[in-house]
Amino acid sequence: MKDSLLSTSLDDITQNPRKLYWPASPDRVQECLMAGKDPELECANFLRVLQHFNQTHLYVCGTGAFNPRCSFIPTSIFLQSEHQTLLYSQTECGKGKCPYDPFQKTASAVVDGELYAGITSDFMSRDSAFFRSLGSRHVIRTEQYDSTWLQDAQFVRVAPLSETDNPEDDKVYVFFTERAQEAEGAAGKVLYSRVARVCKNDIGGQRSLVNKWSTFQKARMVCSVPGPDGLQTHFDQLQDIFILNGKDKKNPLIYGLFTTSSDILNGSAVCVYRMEDVVRAFKGNFLHKEGPQYKWAEFTGKVPYPRPGTCPSSTYGSYSSTREYPDDVIFFSRTHPLLQEHVLPLGERPLLVRVGISYKFSKLLVDRVEAVDSTYDVLFIGTDSGLVLKAIHLPREHGQGQEVTLEQMQVFQHRAPVTAMELSKKKQWLFVGSKEGVSQLALYQCELYGQACAECCLARDPYCTWDGHACSPYMPSVRRRNARHLGEDEDPLTQCVRQGAGLQVEAEQRVMLVAEGNSTYLECLPRSRHAAVTWYKQAGENSPELNQVVTGEQLVVIERGVLIRRAELSHGGVYHCQVEEHGYHWTAVTVRLAVWSSSANRVHGSLSGSSYQGAGTLPWYEDVMALIHPGNLGQHCRALGYRPPRNHRRHGNIMMKREKGEKEKHGAGRGGGGRAAGRKSRSKPQQRAPRSA
Known part of the structure; x- marks a missing residue:
C-alpha cells in the first residue's frame, strides 16, 4: 500500500472503506529524488x-521514501467518519524493522510484544538481517556481513x-531463500531455500x-522431483509458507x-513438511569448512556443551541466560550456523507440481475443511498472472495420491500478480490482493457443479455435498441423511445409488442448421475440468448404433468440440457428446444437425425430436437468412413446424431480423452455424465476479 492504510468490512469490501493517509516526509522525498530514485515507485511511503x-493497536511500518518509519496505530481511528492523516511526529524510526527499498521482500511477526523481522537493513539493500526489536530488551540481530549466516536473503515468513511444553524452549522460525555458500562449483550463485530458528529468550553473548x-x-528445505536417472529436479x-495447525499444536x-x-x-511446486522433521534436522550434524580452499563437509570434531542452538532453561544446568554460556559454545555458534541434514517433504516429493506453464505460483493459503467422510486440506494458490487455483489432494492407500484442481479463477483483469491472500473462516470469504487492489471471492459455488448427484460427486469439492435435491454447501453441524462421500474408494455411481439419488445426468438438447459448404462448430463443455470428451454419431435417426466421430478431410475433432470446415449433406444427423470422468460415463450434449442444400432445395438430417418450441429459441435462425434462398426460408421453416414470433414482421417471403434484445439473449454464430445458450462450465477459468476495492 502506498501512502495510506485502508480499513474495510469483511462482509463487503466495497462498502465505506476508511483511509488513514500516511505520506512520506517532503524533505525525505526530495532527498530520495536527489539520490536518483523513481518518484512513483520508490520515493513514497510504501507500507511493508x-x-x-x-x-487495540496495530504496529505499522513504511519505507518513508528510503527513510523507514513506524507507528502504533489505534484501531479506533478507523471508526471515525472522515479520513485521517498520520503526522510525522506520530511516528518513530523504523531502522531494523522495515526495509528502505519497497522492492525488497520482508517478513515479520509480533511475538509477546516484540517485533521479529527479516529485512535488508541498509540504504543499498546489501545487509540482509533478522532482527528482534520493540519490548524492553535490547535490539538483537544476526551477525553483520557474514555470508555464512545470511547472503542476499529474501525473507518469506516469520512464525x-x-x-515442547517448556515455555523456556520456545523458538521463532524464519523461512527464506538465499545464495548458498555450500553449493559446489557455484561460486555462491545457486539459490537454496532455508528454515532458520532462534530462541525467544536469546539475548546474545557476553564477550x-x-x-x-x-x-x-x-537448514536447507528441499522440494524436488526425483527423475528416472536418480537426478533431482529442484524447486x-x-x-510462500503456510503453517496449518492441527490437533497437535506442537x-x-x-x-x-x-x-x-x-x-x-519454468515450474512451480507445493511441498508439505512435518514439524517433527524440521526439528530432527536441527538435531543433526553441523557443516564445516576449514578454509577458503576447502570444501564444506560434516563437522567431525567435538561439539561443545550445551549443544549450540539450545535455549537456556532449568533443564540444562545453571544456565539461565545465553550470556552465561561458555565461550566455546558462543564461538561454535558463530562459526557453524549451518546444519548438514536437509528438511525433506512428506513422501520426499511435491504434493502438487506445475511445469511448462505460462505462470508461476506466488502465494499460498490452506483451509482445512471437514467433509462428509473425512477432513481435507484445500489449497488456494495465487499466481503471478492474476490467477487463483483451488485444489485438493486425494490420498490413496497405494500410490502417491491424486491432485485435483477444482477451480481456476482469473481474479484481476490485467493479469496483476497475486501478492497477498487472506481467508475468513467465519465469513467464508477469500480475500486476494495485488497492486490493482483487493478482491473478495466466495470459497465455493456449489451450484456450478450441476443438478445431478453424479456431477456433484464428481466435482470432489469438500465444501459441497449432494443433499438429496441439489448440490449445496456442506454444513458440518447439520446431519444430512443424503450426503455424498468425497473419497477415492467409492465411485459416484455407487454413492448415488446408495443414497437413493437420481443417476441420470440430463443431456442438453440442441438443434443446429448449416448451409451446405459452410462451416459450423459442435461444442461440448463439461462442467468438470478433468472430464474426457468423446463424440459419437448415430448411424440413423432411430438406430441405437453409435459410431465414434474421427478427424477427416472436412471434419476436425478438437478438445471440446467438433469443427466442420465445409458442411456436406452426409454431415447431417444426431451427434452425442459423451463424457467420462473417474470411471463414470454420461451424455452431456445431443446435437441434431441439419444441412441445407440450396441446389437440391432440401434439408439432410431431421430436426424433429428436439425440445425446442418455436423459432424464438433458435440461434441459427438469423444467420441462415443470408445463406439460403430468401424466397424459400419462410416456406421451409413452416414446413418444419417452426412458426415465427408474433412480433416479427414479414415482407413478402422474407422474414425480418429479430429485435436486438432477442439477438443478445441467444447469441449468433458465424459461418452458418450456431448453438443454443448452454449451461455454465467449469472447464474454463471462471471469473467469479469478485468484489474489488
Whole structure:
C-alpha cells in the first residue's frame, strides 16, 4: 500500500472503506529524488510491516521514501467518519524493522510484544538481517556481513512455534531463500531455500556475539522431483509458507510454495513438511569448512556443551541466560550456523507440481475443511498472472495420491500478480490482493457443479455435498441423511445409488442448421475440468448404433468440440457428446444437425425430436437468412413446424431480423452455424465476479 492504510468490512469490501493517509516526509522525498530514485515507485511511503500488536493497536511500518518509519496505530481511528492523516511526529524510526527499498521482500511477526523481522537493513539493500526489536530488551540481530549466516536473503515468513511444553524452549522460525555458500562449483550463485530458528529468550553473548543471536541456526528445505536417472529436479526458490495447525499444536504441517530458479525450466511446486522433521534436522550434524580452499563437509570434531542452538532453561544446568554460556559454545555458534541434514517433504516429493506453464505460483493459503467422510486440506494458490487455483489432494492407500484442481479463477483483469491472500473462516470469504487492489471471492459455488448427484460427486469439492435435491454447501453441524462421500474408494455411481439419488445426468438438447459448404462448430463443455470428451454419431435417426466421430478431410475433432470446415449433406444427423470422468460415463450434449442444400432445395438430417418450441429459441435462425434462398426460408421453416414470433414482421417471403434484445439473449454464430445458450462450465477459468476495492 502506498501512502495510506485502508480499513474495510469483511462482509463487503466495497462498502465505506476508511483511509488513514500516511505520506512520506517532503524533505525525505526530495532527498530520495536527489539520490536518483523513481518518484512513483520508490520515493513514497510504501507500507511493508502490518502487525496486530494487541487488541487495540496495530504496529505499522513504511519505507518513508528510503527513510523507514513506524507507528502504533489505534484501531479506533478507523471508526471515525472522515479520513485521517498520520503526522510525522506520530511516528518513530523504523531502522531494523522495515526495509528502505519497497522492492525488497520482508517478513515479520509480533511475538509477546516484540517485533521479529527479516529485512535488508541498509540504504543499498546489501545487509540482509533478522532482527528482534520493540519490548524492553535490547535490539538483537544476526551477525553483520557474514555470508555464512545470511547472503542476499529474501525473507518469506516469520512464525513462533513451540516444540515442547517448556515455555523456556520456545523458538521463532524464519523461512527464506538465499545464495548458498555450500553449493559446489557455484561460486555462491545457486539459490537454496532455508528454515532458520532462534530462541525467544536469546539475548546474545557476553564477550562475543554481543547483541547478536547466539542460537541462530539454519537448514536447507528441499522440494524436488526425483527423475528416472536418480537426478533431482529442484524447486529452490521459496515464495510462500503456510503453517496449518492441527490437533497437535506442537506438530503442525508446513506448506511451502516453491518455484524454479532456472530460466530454462519454468515450474512451480507445493511441498508439505512435518514439524517433527524440521526439528530432527536441527538435531543433526553441523557443516564445516576449514578454509577458503576447502570444501564444506560434516563437522567431525567435538561439539561443545550445551549443544549450540539450545535455549537456556532449568533443564540444562545453571544456565539461565545465553550470556552465561561458555565461550566455546558462543564461538561454535558463530562459526557453524549451518546444519548438514536437509528438511525433506512428506513422501520426499511435491504434493502438487506445475511445469511448462505460462505462470508461476506466488502465494499460498490452506483451509482445512471437514467433509462428509473425512477432513481435507484445500489449497488456494495465487499466481503471478492474476490467477487463483483451488485444489485438493486425494490420498490413496497405494500410490502417491491424486491432485485435483477444482477451480481456476482469473481474479484481476490485467493479469496483476497475486501478492497477498487472506481467508475468513467465519465469513467464508477469500480475500486476494495485488497492486490493482483487493478482491473478495466466495470459497465455493456449489451450484456450478450441476443438478445431478453424479456431477456433484464428481466435482470432489469438500465444501459441497449432494443433499438429496441439489448440490449445496456442506454444513458440518447439520446431519444430512443424503450426503455424498468425497473419497477415492467409492465411485459416484455407487454413492448415488446408495443414497437413493437420481443417476441420470440430463443431456442438453440442441438443434443446429448449416448451409451446405459452410462451416459450423459442435461444442461440448463439461462442467468438470478433468472430464474426457468423446463424440459419437448415430448411424440413423432411430438406430441405437453409435459410431465414434474421427478427424477427416472436412471434419476436425478438437478438445471440446467438433469443427466442420465445409458442411456436406452426409454431415447431417444426431451427434452425442459423451463424457467420462473417474470411471463414470454420461451424455452431456445431443446435437441434431441439419444441412441445407440450396441446389437440391432440401434439408439432410431431421430436426424433429428436439425440445425446442418455436423459432424464438433458435440461434441459427438469423444467420441462415443470408445463406439460403430468401424466397424459400419462410416456406421451409413452416414446413418444419417452426412458426415465427408474433412480433416479427414479414415482407413478402422474407422474414425480418429479430429485435436486438432477442439477438443478445441467444447469441449468433458465424459461418452458418450456431448453438443454443448452454449451461455454465467449469472447464474454463471462471471469473467469479469478485468484489474489488
